[in-house]
Amino acid sequence: MFDSLSDRLEGILGRLRGRGRLSEADVDEALAEIRTALLEADVNVSVARSLTAAVRERCVGEDLARSLTPGQQVVKALHAELVNALGGDPLRVTYAPSPPTVVMLAGLQGAGKTTTAAKLARWFRQQGRNPMLVGADLQRPAAVDQLRVLGEQASVPVFSEPTDPLMVAASALREARRLGRDVMIVDTAGRLGIDQVLMDEVSQVSKVLSPRYTFLVLDAMTGQDAVATAEAFGSALSLDGVILTKLDGDARGGAALSVKGVVGKPIVFASTGERLADFDLFHPDRMADRILGMGDVLSLIEQAEREFDREVADESAARLIQGRFTLEDFLAQLQQVKKLGSLSGVLSLLPGVPKEMKSAGSAIGDEQVAQVEAVIRSMTPEERRRPEIIDGSRRTRIARGSGTTTQEVNQLLRQFRDAQQLMRNPGLLGGLLGGGRQARLAEMLDSTMGDPALPAMGGIGGMEALGAGLGGGTGAGSLRASKAARQGKGAKRKKGGGRVTPRGGR
């Protein structure tokens, strides 16, 4: 997601970055290109215009003339404006004093309301709540059936009755109180913003429920119409925010940048895949990082904290530090990574991952992962600990046992060896997380901290320092660890460090 937008912006900004001096004409030229990039990403026409105007405002003037690194100034200005356009701070969910806390979802047909409802229910369950799903979409055939199936997957009860949405809403409230459910998520029928009858209906349902939160569910692939939709729903319901769905495609997500600007409603949640786990709070600043190609390690860390089995992970981590990472650990780790949702999702959060690899990542289905698992499971414990003992006949046995070919077994072993080396080398390790792009973020953070020497340095260095910083962050909270890494990097930046592409990938 946002990848092509970030590619475009990177290209434009990359050219600026190297320059010593920027004239107003240079900035204007870059801004015109940025505007085109935004429009191609489906950013609303007016928003694209005001965003570039605001960046210009920040850039042009004496600051730019005096700055030693005018290119950085433009990047910084754009980053700030993107965060602004995306909605400032993430949502802090609060609960109604007298339960249930009602959350209502509305949106166009096919935006993904029903699936989102189930994902949201799962999210609330993870927050330690007892949610209940309510199927008030009596329009689309089998919508309630769909919700029931999804509710079962999320282990959340589903309530519905074949009456009308208003009555369903009223009895759902009673049912939630009877069952002692403290969060109630209401799925409504999809409707067009201009369909007055249905819009009246949904606002009546809203009156019955008096929801704590009303969210508009919006497809990330929506074009210029996103704003019209948000306006229409905003006038019928008092919206609290937008949930963006289908962010796992290659849509450039311009809708995300537009809605806040025009309707004033921030994006609060984002759904990034088909599985129920592919869903989380939306963080505008991180999204801005991602749009500017800086990766999003913080989200990955949080996701890992939530989903990982601490014991297993700690054990593997300890072995990694000692340089004794075996195929057994790899297998255990694989199970953990699977919990993080889709592989392509994980990859998209990492900065500095080559684009080809990202698209290859999206090609990996559960079947391929299962195949890797099968190969490892076909090995004896001894072989997993010491893969070097695997000879021709063992290889044949493993291939037969796992239903693969010896070539595939070979490939896995070779890559594991490469990865092992990669993980033994702390510098490379840092490179993995601190690829060139992340360095820019650090640079920006640094320059905002007022260190004049830093921005003049090369944009991509200090991998070792970052690696050390991450290692040193052991036991610290996620945020602190990451910050420590960034600062460590700033402190020990060296000039010659190039970007490191993990060798396992080639």
Added chain:
Amino acid sequence: MIAIWILLAAGVALLLAGSAFVVARRRPGSRFARRRRFEPLPPLAGRQPSPEQDSPPRLTTAPRPSQAGAPGDEAPGAPPRMVERLSRTRGVFSSAVRAMRSRRSVDEGAWDDLEEALLRADVGVATTAELLAGLRERVGAGELVGPDSVVAALSAELRGLLGIPPDPLLAMADEGPTVWLFVGVNGVGKTTTIGKLAMAQISAGRSVLLAAGDTFRAAAAEQLAGWAERVGAGIVRGAEGGDPSSVVFDAVQRAQARGVDLVLADTAGRLHTKVNLVEELKKIARVAGRPPGHLTEVLLVLDATTGQNGLVQAREFTEAVGVTGIVLTKLDGTAKGGIVVAIQRELGVPVKLVGLGEGPADLVPFDGDQFVEALLG
């Protein structure tokens, strides 16, 4: 410790991605190799079945001389309703064109107005720039004078871009069951479109069998079964999570055995970026085109609210399964669906049907003139 987990996760993810990357590069038919081979489709009407071409699936163009395949032609009480439905949205975004018309001369502001109108309709930056460059030239040459003539010329060009819909709109095979396959991303309205089209085809006197090829989305088959019952079509269903190709295969076999004319095959919504799902779709298309079945139409269902990503979708699906036409749904809202102009321009895939509402008769043949009229307000 957390940071280390992340490194582990990253390492594992990269390891897997790396292996897939290597495999993908080695495989000649992979998406990396395919992208370069892509060529726009030849005009649909001129398509001949070519035996040596395996994928995209074989298309049989066997126009039935007397019978038009357009559902709107036969659908009861469905005269050209497109303009009337579209008119609901008129005026929402037309202010730019109106502003342009009210100008006394064609100055920079006027061009900005036009640009904005096209961009707001999702026509896209590249197509808009090209259209306007052509017009600027003609204004410069003194060929066009005044805002009105510029708008008129623009609308003529848009109509030209959209082309004339093929005849017949939807092709039937000479003999054996004809299969029409419906593809698209999640939530665009594939199942609903099939339901509406089934009704139109049945009232046109054809026998129709629905293939519930969406075995992924919870309760998708129930939704289609509801339509089958409503319109009086047969349905073939598989197990939830089962193999969609086998559902389509069974449907074709049953259609052959019972002498059914037309199989409408539903598929699960899939993002065009999910390589394995696109591969699955290719298999479905192969199975659908295998005798006795004749796959004559692969229809990409596209949501009118889709922005520039619609072009990417069209490109990827066309590359994978040879899309023969587009069904533009949800055009009765405020969205203008201008992306189809870019799709037609780049890929030559025509819009065949338009969804204008929730009623069964709200699926009508595409009308370029009315579409452009609505687009420019």
